[in-house]
Amino acid sequence: MSSGGDATIWAADFSLSGRYLAVAGKDRSIKVFKVIATEEERSAQQRYESQSSLASKSLLAPVFLSQPCREFKGHSAEILTLSWSKNDFLLSGSTDKTVRLWHPSQPTCIRIFQHDRTVTSVAFHPTDDRFFLSGSFDATLRLWDITRISIVYSALMTDIITAVAFSPDGKVAICGSFNGTCIFLDTAGLRERSRICIQSSGSKSGVCPKITGLQTIISSDSIDTTGQAKLMMTTNDSRIRIYYLVDYGLEYKLEGIRNQSSQIHARFNDSGEYAICGSENDEVHIWHLNSGEPKEFHERFHTHSEAVTNATMAPMVTRKIVSLSQDPIYNLCGCRNSKRNDLHGTRNHAANMLCMAEMTHDSSPNSKMKMNDASEGCSRSHFGGHIVVTTDTLGKIKVYRQDCAFDTRYQVSQSYQVTQ
Numbered sequence: 001m002s003s004g005g006d007a008t009i010w011a012a013d014f015s016l017s018g019r020y021l022a023v024a025g026k027d028r029s030i031k032v033f034k035v036i037a038t039e040e041e042r043s044a045q046q047r048y049e050s051q052s053s054l055a056s057k058s059l060l061a062p063v064f065l066s067q068p069c070r071e072f073k074g075h076s077a078e079i080l081t082l083s084w085s086k087n088d089f090l091l092s093g094s095t096d097k098t099v100r101l102w103h104p105s106q107p108t109c110i111r112i113f114q115h116d117r118t119v120t121s122v123a124f125h126p127t128d129d130r131f132f133l134s135g136s137f138d139a140t141l142r143l144w145d146i147t148r149i150s151i152v153y154s155a156l157m158t159d160i161i162t163a164v165a166f167s168p169d170g171k172v173a174i175c176g177s178f179n180g181t182c183i184f185l186d187t188a189g190l191r192e193r194s195r196i197c198i199q200s201s202g203s204k205s206g207v208c209p210k211i212t213g214l215q216t217i218i219s220s221d222s223i224d225t226t227g228q229a230k231l232m233m234t235t236n237d238s239r240i241r242i243y244y245l246v247d248y249g250l251e252y253k254l255e256g257i258r259n260q261s262s263q264i265h266a267r268f269n270d271s272g273e274y275a276i277c278g279s280e281n282d283e284v285h286i287w288h289l290n291s292g293e294p295k296e297f298h299e300r301f302h303t304h305s306e307a308v309t310n311a312t313m314a315p316m317v318t319r320k321i322v323s324l325s326q327d328p329i330y331n332l333c334g335c336r337n338s339k340r341n342d343l344h345g346t347r348n349h350a351a352n353m354l355c356m357a358e359m360t361h362d363s364s365p366n367s368k369m370k371m372n373d374a375s376e377g378c379s380r381s382h383f384g385g386h387i388v389v390t391t392d393t394l395g396k397i398k399v400y401r402q403d404c405a406f407d408t409r410y411q412v413s414q415s416y417q418v419t420q
Contacts, residue, residue, distance in 0.1 A: 007395025011082040012310040018317030024079035030072040033064040039326045061329045074109045083122045085129035093119030121164040135161030141175045155190040165214040168229050176211025200237035209237035213265020219272035234265040256285050270315040278308030304392035314387035333404035358398050
């Protein structure tokens with residue numbers, strides 16, 4: 001995929017297994033990158049770098065193999081949405097009015113689900129991946145049976161559906177609309193049970209903001225002792241709202257991003273401790289949700305030269321997979337055996353993010369051997385070893401790694417100086 005206006009990556013998601021990253025957008029293809037999982041794969045990646053234009057620009061500590069393990073083609077128009085199942089099946093929704101089903105073990109499309117209008121959002125059922133939700137420009141929410149390639153239930157909304165999600169237990173279907181209405185329905189029958197209408201406090205026109213993203217989660221018991229299911233909603237008034245699903249009460253309203261005309265949406269990390277989101281002004285924003293007041297622990301860093309269409313944190317399982325491959329960062333900081341998952345070791349955790357790789361959607365890696373602008377001169381250490389992936393409107397994919405090995409390197413250098 002060449003750079004330029006047609007290169008936009010609209011969707012990027014880690015698989016629930018942690019083994020893959022899928023990206024898709026305007027070029028109508030889906031590229032699946034495999035996480036480096038073994039010492040042999042890391043050695044093969046190093047040989048590839050030494051034989052290519054990357055020889056003088058080593059990726060240093062890559063997370064993914066440079067070449068996609070799959071490039072899925074079949075959509076006839078741009079792809080807007082992706083969703084992984086617990087068994088590594090992948091759904092893609094497109095402006096060509098179809099949803100397609102894929103799997104990394106298969107080179108071609110497995111199923112096609114025809115719609116009447118553009119498909120804006122898809123979501124696998126969290127516990128039974130025979131079923132998925134789709135939202136469309138025809139304002140119809142559909143629950144599909146994959147095995148039968150048929151619609152189990154459908155419900156007509158009052159406006160274009162722009163985002164869909166399930167509750168963590170799969171019993172509630174959720175859809176967001178172009179006019180700022182979020183509707184909660186029983187999954188069985190798609191009967192409405194409640195709704196939230198979003199009003200932007202700063203709007204003088206009375207126009208409700210479009211809902212651009214929905215995600216649900218149950219926070220880890222070690223982080224949030226209530227263990228309550230929560231919904232994160234991103235809207236085009238540049239706000240991110242987090243609600244309790246039990247009573248639809250608002251927990252947090254997060255600000256800082258610029259999201260006025262795009263489909264940018266925020267994501268939880270897999271423990272629910274952090275929220276991360278891209279922005280139209282080339283920034284990535286991270287909030288520490290369980291700090292008591294996330295507005296006080298909100299950080300940002302510049303990454304791309306264009307709007308950041310996706311920002312996502314790798315799940316813990318991805319970090320465990322990488323640690324088994326003789327990864328140079330995790331080997332030093334002992335992340336493999338560490339139970340800490342802390343980005344908040346200091347007030348400036350974003351400054352310890354190293355850009356380890358920059359790729360374009362056409363799979364031509366362009367290594368970045370320097371820290372991002374926010375990290376220059378920083379000498380703090382963090383123990384989480386987090387991995388952040390971002391994409392932009394020019395088709396670039398950037399991989400950032402948290403430098404959890406600083407303390408170890410510093411101690412070694414000090415010991416070396418003492419012995420001299």
